[in-house]
Amino acid sequence: GQSLEQPSEVTAVEGAIVQINCTYQTSGFYGLSWYQQHDGGAPTFLSYNALDGLEETGRFSSFLSRSDSYGYLLLQELQMKDSASYFCAAPIYNQGGKLIFGQGTELSVKP
Amino acid sequence: SAVISQKPSRDICQRGTSLTIQCQVDSQVTMMFWYRQQPGQSLTLIATANQGSEATYESGFVIDKFPISRPNLTFSTLTVSNMSPEDSSIYLCSVSPPGQSTGELFFGEGSRLTVL
Numbered sequence: 001g002q003s004l005e006q007p008s009e010v011t012a013v014e015g016a017i018v019q020i021n022c023t024y025q026t027s028g029f030y031g032l033s034w035y036q037q038h039d040g041g042a043p044t045f046l047s048y049n050a051l052d053g054l055e056e057t058g059r060f061s062s063f064l065s066r067s068d069s070y071g072y073l074l075l076q077e078l079q080m081k082d083s084a085s086y087f088c089a090a091p092i093y094n095q096g097g098k099l100i101f102g103q104g105t106e107l108s109v110k111p
Numbered sequence: 112s113a114v115i116s117q118k119p120s121r122d123i124c125q126r127g128t129s130l131t132i133q134c135q136v137d138s139q140v141t142m143m144f145w146y147r148q149q150p151g152q153s154l155t156l157i158a159t160a161n162q163g164s165e166a167t168y169e170s171g172f173v174i175d176k177f178p179i180s181r182p183n184l185t186f187s188t189l190t191v192s193n194m195s196p197e198d199s200s201i202y203l204c205s206v207s208p209p210g211q212s213t214g215e216l217f218f219g220e221g222s223r224l225t226v227l
Contacts, residue, residue, distance in 0.1 A: 033214035042203065042221060043154065048214030087153060091214050096142040097207025099216055101154045 002026040004088050004102035011108045012078055020073045020086050020105045028093030032064050032071040035087045037104075043087065046073070075107070083109045113138055113206050115219035123225045129192045132222045134204030139184035142207040144216070145177070149200045157202075160187040194226045 004024045012018040022032065031050040035043040047055055049064035049071060061074040075082055085106050089099040114137040124130050134143070143160040157177055159167040166179035181187045191198050204219040 031214045040223075042218040043216075044218070045215045050214070089214070096159070097216060098142070098144060098156060098159060099214070100156070103153045 002090070002092070002100050004090060004100065006086075006088055006102040006105045008103065009106040009108070011110060013110050014078055014080060016078050017074065017076050018078060018107065020075075020088075020107070022071045022073075022088035022102055024069050024071070024088070024090055024102075026090050026092075026100065029066070029069075029090060030093055031091055032062070033089040033091070033099065034060075034062050034073045035089060035101075036084050037087065038084045046086075078109050080109050080111070083107055113140060113208065113217045115204055115206060115217055117202075117204050117219035117222050119222055120220060121223040121225075123227060124194050125227055126195055128194055129190055130194065130224060131188050131190045132202050132204070134187045134189070134219055136185045136206055140206040141184070141209060143181065143187050144205045144207070145179065145187070145189045146203040146205060146218075147200045148203060148221070154203065157189070160189075191224065194224070196226045199224060199226045 006022050033048045034046040036046055037043040047062040049062050052064055054063045059076045064071040085104045087104045088102040092098045116135045118133045145157040146154040147157050148154050156169045157172045160179050160181040162181045176192050178190045201221040201223045203221045205216040
């Protein structure tokens with residue numbers, strides 16, 4: 001089976017740094033993606049890690065450790081607009097880009 | 112990138128009826144997927160819509176309940192048949208960009224169905 005585990009919710013204050021963790025158990029694993037979804041909106045792609053290490057994109061960074069079956073999304077300089085649900089997801093090997101999603105982490109940013 | 116349009120954006124349906132959701136992409140894509148997102152939940156893959164052949168369904172989803180059409184490389188439909196309140200969800204169409212997998216899918220805005 002394939003599963004990705006994330007915390008259900010995280011709360012942080014504006015300007016802070018928050019880390020959302022994701023542990024996975026998948027067969028044929030070959031990368032970890034992160035998506036953001038605002039309430040009522042479409043999921044939007046944030047990042048993809050195919051290799052171990054840190055990928056930085058502006059205020060957002062994503063990390064992968066294959067040996068630990070673990071990754072995280074790091075959000076810096078939090079803004080109110082970052083309040084959303086964040087999903088980790090893993091492509092299924094040789095399935096044309098099909099993704100399996102974690103349960104999602106609801107991030108609440110407080111003033 | 113790809114721009115995906117879904118119709119309807121939302122609907123209220125009566126138990127026992129069926130509704131067809133349309134997904135139109137602004138470019139030709141090989142891989143097109145249908146996901147369901149129940150209230151407060153994650154995205155669950157229903158099926159892969161294959162052009163020119165029958166859709167490939169995930170465990171727990173069957174063609175009689177969720178028939179899918181894919182007449183060409185830019186369009187697909189998902190029908191939710193014989194609806195019950197448990198089918199109240201957001202249904203999302205998504206496509207994979209061509210080429211090597213980058214873990215990225217483009218999503219439509221979703222079709223929010225409420226079944227009474």
